[in-house]
Amino acid sequence: MGSAVERTDEHVREYLIYRGFTSTLKHLDNDIKVDKEKGFRVDKIIDQLQQLVQNFDLLGLKEYWLYLDRRLFCRLEDVYRTTVNKLRTSLYRYYVINGNVEKTQEFFQKQASELQGQAEWRDWFILPFVPAPELNPAFSPYFSRQWADTFLVSLHNFLSVLFQCMHILYFDAEVQKMTSVMEENEQLRQLLFALQTDQRDQRDGDQVVHHKLPAYVQNMDRLGDTELDLVSSQRVISAATPPSRNFFSTFLPQGRRTPAKSPQVTTATGSSPSQGAVGRKEPPTNQVQDDRHLPLRRSGPGFRPGLYQPPFFQFRFFHLCFLILSCCCHVQAEKKAEPVEAEPEPADFSNSRAVAEGGGGLSAEQPFIKLSQEEYGEHHSSIMHCRVDCSGRRVASLDVDGVIKVWSFNPIMQTKATIMSKSPLLSLEWATKPDRLLLLGSGVGTVRLYDTDAKKNLYEMNIDDTHPRILSLACSPSGSSFVCSAAAPSRTGSVESVPRLPIPVSGQLLLWDTKTVKQQLQFSLEPEPVAINCTAFNHNGNLLVTGAADGVIRLFDMQRYDSAMSWRAHDGEVYSVEFSYDENTVFSIGEDGKFVQWNIHRCGVKQSEQVLPQDATGPFVLSGYSGYKQVQVPRGRLLAFDSEGQHVLTCSGSGGLIYRLTNGEPAALESVLSLGGHKAPVVTVDWCSAVDCGTCLTASMDGKIKLSTLLAQKS
Numbered sequence: 283m284g285s286a287v288e289r290t291d292e293h294v295r296e297y298l299i300y301r302g303f304t305s306t307l308k309h310l311d312n313d314i315k316v317d318k319e320k321g322f323r324v325d326k327i328i329d330q331l332q333q334l335v336q337n338f339d340l341l342g343l344k345e346y347w348l349y350l351d352r353r354l355f356c357r358l359e360d361v362y363r364t365t366v367n368k369l370r371t372s373l374y375r376y377y378v379i380n381g382n383v384e385k386t387q388e389f390f391q392k393q394a395s396e397l398q399g400q401a402e403w404r405d406w407f408i409l410p411f412v413p414a415p416e417l418n419p420a421f422s423p424y425f426s427r428q429w430a431d432t433f434l435v436s437l438h439n440f441l442s443v444l445f446q447c448m449h450i451l452y453f454d455a456e457v458q459k460m461t462s463v464m465e466e467n468e469q470l471r472q473l474l475f476a477l478q479t480d481q482r483d484q485r486d487g488d489q490v491v492h493h494k495l496p497a498y499v500q501n502m503d504r505l506g507d508t509e510l511d512l513v514s515s516q517r518v519i520s521a522a523t524p525p526s527r528n529f530f531s532t533f534l535p536q537g538r539r540t541p542a543k544s545p546q547v548t549t550a551t552g553s554s555p556s557q558g559a560v561g562r563k564e565p566p567t568n569q570v571q572d573d574r575h576l577p578l579r580r581s582g583p584g585f586r587p588g589l590y591q592p593p594f595f596q597f598r599f600f601h602l603c604f605l606i607l608s609c610c611c612h613v614q615a616e617k618k619a620e621p622v623e624a625e626p627e628p629a630d631f632s633n634s635r636a637v638a639e640g641g642g643g644l645s646a647e648q649p650f651i652k653l654s655q656e657e658y659g660e661h662h663s664s665i666m667h668c669r670v671d672c673s674g675r676r677v678a679s680l681d682v683d684g685v686i687k688v689w690s691f692n693p694i695m696q697t698k699a700t701i702m703s704k705s706p707l708l709s710l711e712w713a714t715k716p717d718r719l720l721l722l723g724s725g726v727g728t729v730r731l732y733d734t735d736a737k738k739n740l741y742e743m744n745i746d747d748t749h750p751r752i753l754s755l756a757c758s759p760s761g762s763s764f765v766c767s768a769a770a771p772s773r774t775g776s777v778e779s780v781p782r783l784p785i786p787v788s789g790q791l792l793l794w795d796t797k798t799v800k801q802q803l804q805f806s807l808e809p810e811p812v813a814i815n816c817t818a819f820n821h822n823g824n825l826l827v828t829g830a831a832d833g834v835i836r837l838f839d840m841q842r843y844d845s846a847m848s849w850r851a852h853d854g855e856v857y858s859v860e861f862s863y864d865e866n867t868v869f870s871i872g873e874d875g876k877f878v879q880w881n882i883h884r885c886g887v888k889q890s891e892q893v894l895p896q897d898a899t900g901p902f903v904l905s906g907y908s909g910y911k912q913v914q915v916p917r918g919r920l921l922a923f924d925s926e927g928q929h930v931l932t933c934s935g936s937g938g939l940i941y942r943l944t945n946g947e948p949a950a951l952e953s954v955l956s957l958g959g960h961k962a963p964v965v966t967v968d969w970c971s972a973v974d975c976g977t978c979l980t981a982s983m984d985g986k987i988k989l990s991t992l993l994a995q996k997s
Contacts, residue, residue, distance in 0.1 A: 343373075667966060805843070
């Protein structure tokens with residue numbers, strides 16, 4: 283509050299100087315000098331009170347306290363009146379013990395009429411007549427330095443909390459109001475576009491419906507709205523343009539370069555690729571679009587690196603360019619002297635392309651360069667969740683002890699907040715709008731909404747007492763609601779340390795409104811209520827995909843709040859689900875160790891299937907001394923895609939592994955890069971593409987989080 287007042291005073295002073303109001307400026311400076319509130323600076327108020335006590339100005343001390351009471355304390359609720367009276371009593375006692383006998387007698391003579399009826403002052407009237415009051419057992423504690431320091435600190439804390447809760451100045455109120463209006467305007471614009479599209483489709487007579495999917499899903503692509511045609515035209519133009527040989531073109535972000543053709547994965551049944559993917563109309567190639575006219579969108583489910591990005595990350599991008607230029611020149615000089623050793627290949631798949639071809643190293647075409655790898659080591663136990671917010675500025679990580687760290691890595695790695703809870707925490711998720719809010723799911727049936735800037739809880743919602751374990755949280759891209767998965771207590775009696783029984787526990791899938799903080803509805807889970815392990819929205823929040831403990835993937839239509847389709851996907855539990863880049867397919871990882879791609883327009887049809895090693899799917903095992911063994915069931919994300927959806931990041935025993943989604947007979951995963959750096963199994967991953975250089979997060983069972991900065995090479 284004090285710093286805000288000082289900034290306001292400086293702005294007013296600059297305005298008066300600019301307008302030439304010199305006399306008004308003089309009056310302002312004079313009023314500031316005699317300001318009794320001291321610009322809401324608590325330290326100056328404490329200094330003023332101490333100065334009055336040291337000068338034995340009893341009248342000035344009483345007037346100043348009465349002023350604070352009329353100006354500040356009278357606005358408090360009645361429950362705080364007792365605290366104010368205790369502080370006033372301690373202030374008068376502080377005055378008495380600092381004075382001599384003469385000043386003490388003067389104090390009781392002037393204050394006798396006011397204090398004689400108060401029980402806490404009844405024994406203090408004999409103080410002037412005690413020869414050595416500092417040795418008297420009744421008064422000696424007040425003459426100690428410890429009591430004086432305790433009183434001053436208590437008064438300081440009370441005033442600090444009071445000023446923080448007063449909200450006298452609202453610097454961010456107008457900004458937040460304008461932001462909310464712009465977000466509402468954007469939602470209305472998208473709604474208008476959807477209505478216009480529906481009307482146009484009705485006039486054209488297009489009534490094609492597959493299964494239970496609504497009409498708007500049939501022609502949906504990853505962008506889904508007006509950006510689709512704009513970006514498509516840019517890609518057609520860039521694909522027809524010959525690639526430049528300029529050295530600096532390799533430093534451009536992945537979305538700015540000529541993108542490679544997106545993989546078309548064939549179906550397992552041998553059908554043509556056109557049957558499994560939804561086509562889209564390509565605009566004429568002569569329509570050149572300017573990035574500056576594209577709408578500004580944040581990262582997250584709807585973010586596209588090809589669009590305009592805010593200048594917040596530009597300084598880091600150019601710094602990395604300079605660093606890479608120096609490193610590359612040094613590497614080019616060394617290449618002539620000695621051969622380059624290839625990095626060891628990551629764990630092979632049984633049907634991967636590297637094994638099929640008999641290759642023993644990485645792919646000849648390296649899509650990424652690992653610029654740096656930093657370590658965040660503030661956790662002291664195994665990590666459960668590690669997520670980057672939508673803006674790419676903050677990271678939230680949760681360990682098995684229930685400790686949450688909110689930290690940033692740009693420009694330096696720094697812890698912003700530490701959240702500790704008495705009840706166990708099982709899940710977390712960043713809110714979409716505003717992105718500073720964090721949803722925390724507990725093991726006692728509550729979800730908290732935490733403000734990472736103010737470092738305080740805004741709300742605590744009681745979800746369900748019969749299903750207390752909040753396993754998964756997913757916030758809608760619109761920011762108006764979130765989905766919560768609640769499960770019954772584990773039959774094993776353990777929280778997360780051992781694998782669960784084959785029989786899945788019951789659960790609920792609920793939709794909550796973030797504005798009213800009320801439950802909107804409960805989804806129907808057929809054939810029986812079951813615990814939902816993972817949830818994910820598509821880019822505009824119209825579809826929701828879930829993976830459950832019974833091995834079934836369910837797809838929900840969020841406009842009708844109904845289940846569009848469901849199919850059995852894995853033998854065992856589903857650990858992680860994600861939409862593909864074009865959102866025509868869904869990727870899943872299950873307890874059976876399989877990585878499967880599903881066509882959402884043909885219910886239950888596999889487009890590809892891979893068998894992953896156990897260290898990529900869990901349960902994760904960490905062995906130690908004397909036969910110690912720690913087993914952890916997956917809770918966080920097991921896979922994350924890059925900005926173009928052509929590469930996937932998975933877990934391993936020593937670090938993250940990046941694979942390219944390829945097209946072959948059969949379709950396969952091609953290993954391209956091993957991030958490494960870990961000494962314990964990696965249990966969750968995340969891939970942030972909000973900045974020009976992609977950032978991969980890999981978190982392990984020893985509490986270490988590796989932040990790997992990647993640079994995409996020219997395709």
